[in-house]
Amino acid sequence: MTHKIKTILLVDDDQDDQMLFREALSEADNSIVYQAAFNGIDALEKLNSSEIPTPDLIFLDVNMPKMNGIDCLKEIKKSRTLENIPVLMYSTSSFSEYTKECFEYGALDYIVKPDDYAKLCTTIKQILNSDLPFTTQNTPL
């Protein structure tokens, strides 16, 4: 059973990656609302305010200033209102210690940032078409 993803939040301090992601996302499905946050603190502030609609999926970069992705993930999973939002870690690093930690703290998957735009489009399409983000969810958000 697939559930339509309407809103995605990308937390990434890298402006280029934000832009590429936005373009790839609109190429995949231009009806999806794309939201951006630029570090962990920024993401938590936006998630806890009414500034943006609650996302159906969060892409979370690992290496970021102010608050990194792993700490942000911990905060999200601690929050009663946010804990059910599926989080995909999204990083250039495939360092196994990070990935292990991310899964321990409840990330749904760990995606290494593709080094090619075409691959990025494919990856995003795959994620949007899979059941994966919602397998642990009982109710659509």
Place this chain on the structure above:
Amino acid sequence: MILIVDDIKANIVALKKILEIHNLECDAASSGEDALKKILKTDYSLIIMDVQMPGMDGFEVAEILAGGNRTKDIPVIFLSAINKEKKYISRGYESGGVDYITKPVDPDLLILKVKTFLKLYEQQNELKNIRDLLSKEIEIRKEAQENLELKVMERTKELLVKNEELELRNHELQQFSWVVSHDLKEPLRKIEIFIKLIKDNYLKEDPKALDYVNRTVNAAARMNKLITDLLEYSRLSSNVVPEDTDLNLILTEVLSDFDHLTEEKNASIKIETIPRIKGIPSQLRQLFQNLVGNSLKFSKAGVNPEIEITSELVEEKDFGSTVSTTGNFCRITVKDNGIGFDEKYLSKVFIIFQSLNDRNAYEGTGIGLAIAKKIVEKHNGLITAKSQVGVGSSFIILLPLSQN
């Protein structure tokens, strides 16, 4: 020198004569007090003393001598004409005398006794000297030992501090190279992504621009590979616990990674059974990946690559060591029929960034063999190569079966 103590001069003269006939040197004192004065000044080896004397008697003199450190070992023979009773004789021994002789005296027996006591005294002195020497020697050794221990302790402490410093430096360096490699990769990834976007979206109609961009893409890819290899190299320094490793399994995996290239180059690869060793699987995989990869990479144009991996147990950590089924080292040889290299460059091939070959003909970052060497060294092993230009290369690895 013998001291004769007697208040009667005639006795002294008589005794002196007897002793001097036998070449025994004598001195004389006419009273106890006189005797003590003389003993203070001169070292006598025997005292023959009358018992009854005006003033201080012989027993008293003997008792004083027994109390002095320097004098307590001088043998005293009492010689008496009057006090012959048992109680005097007992007193004589009690006061420290070695003998008690009563008159009349047989001169021959007296000389025998005197000589015996002189000899005993001499021997005692010798023993004492040896004992003194020994205790001095012990003292010196003890001191040296203590000094040594102190020095060792100081050195150990210094070394521990140095070691800690080195570990910290090493860690910092690792961290540094990791961060550098990582941060270098980030902008490069962007260059690769955007240049490919430009290529795919805007340059389809312009062959010249396409060529330039392709060259840029290739250069970026090469740099990416270089950074990946550097990252790998810097990561090798971290400490990992060795585990039971099946090298056959690792080689099978490595070969399957090269499936495509093997097929493309129509290569044949033969592998002998290799024993299990204690090692770090991921590093050993990297080692064989680099060696087999090199053999495939540096193949001769138009010749099907033939790679042979052989293994044998040897006794010692030496490339020339004799084969032994009970040996504790494993000698693995990766042999190919590739382009080979001049052995005068042997010392260079294992050094980072020392690629011997023309980069246009053979791609390589010059890190592969440096990584291989570092991995082998991390496993307390050795690596070398034999090669001949145009004939092929053999890379020989010596790995211990267990890590202590």
